[in-house]
Amino acid sequence: AQKITQTQPGMFVQEKEAVTLDCTYDTSDPSYGLFWYKQPSSGEMIFLIYQGSYDQQNATEGRYSLNFQKARKSANLVISASQLGDSAMYFCAMRETLQGAQKLVFGQGTRLTINP
Amino acid sequence: GAVVSQHPSRVICKSGTSVKIECRSLDFQATTMFWYRQFPKQSLMLMATSNEGSKATYEQGVEKDKFLINHASLTLSTLTVTSAHPEDSSFYICSANRDMGTGYTFGSGTRLTVV
Numbered sequence: 001a002q003k004i005t006q007t008q009p010g011m012f013v014q015e016k017e018a019v020t021l022d023c024t025y026d027t028s029d030p031s032y033g034l035f036w037y038k039q040p041s042s043g044e045m046i047f048l049i050y051q052g053s054y055d056q057q058n059a060t061e062g063r064y065s066l067n068f069q070k071a072r073k074s075a076n077l078v079i080s081a082s083q084l085g086d087s088a089m090y091f092c093a094m095r096e097t098l099q100g101a102q103k104l105v106f107g108q109g110t111r112l113t114i115n116p
Numbered sequence: 117g118a119v120v121s122q123h124p125s126r127v128i129c130k131s132g133t134s135v136k137i138e139c140r141s142l143d144f145q146a147t148t149m150f151w152y153r154q155f156p157k158q159s160l161m162l163m164a165t166s167n168e169g170s171k172a173t174y175e176q177g178v179e180k181d182k183f184l185i186n187h188a189s190l191t192l193s194t195l196t197v198t199s200a201h202p203e204d205s206s207f208y209i210c211s212a213n214r215d216m217g218t219g220y221t222f223g224s225g226t227r228l229t230v231v
Contacts, residue, residue: 045222
């Protein structure tokens with residue numbers, strides 16, 4: 001079963017608009033972490049934002065915020081005031097510890113294209 | 117900040133040969149490193165988790181004899197693709213974590229082409 005699900009293969013947004021990238025997850029670990037990474041065409045993985053399962057407040061980092069709805073098991077990324085440089089692949093990831101082993105697994109990704 | 121160095125960035129090898137990819141944490145000790153494989157336009161698939169001083173834990177479907185992982189020190193993990201075939205051509209990327217919090221740092225990746 002897919003642990004991390006990103007249902008939007010591609011998103012097209014006008015520059016300066018806000019965009020929400022969806023992510024849902026599934027885990028039995030009560031102490032998990034959720035991450036968003038940006039991957040430009042160069043292939044590097046750029047860390048954007050982190051949300052711990054026990055964090056009461058939604059995480060924010062500059063133009064990035066994470067809409068964490070624990071009961072729905074969703075962790076959507078919101079990018080405000082999008083810029084042309086935001087065009088890239090975006091991956092949602094989850095860290096969980098099962099049977100003493102730590103794993104970091106990724107969703108399928110969403111390709112975001114910002115149009116001028 | 118935490119830096120992970122991955123080498124080589126690109127490698128072309130002949131079918132049947134072996135290739136070693138190195139992943140080094142430069143300014144922190146990494147008790148755990150992850151190795152991923154990414155095909156074009158796809159996600160990162162976790163291949164294995166390597167822990168310093170112990171055997172790597174491989175994900176289901178990953179051949180441990182083909183993808184040898186060694187984590188001999190707290191700053192170095194290596195992935196060796198043995199007897200490489202064209203279908204092993206892919207982007208391989210490592211990740212190291214410093215602690216259980218947000219400290220996951222990725223290497224810059226290795227693009228392997230087997231001809």
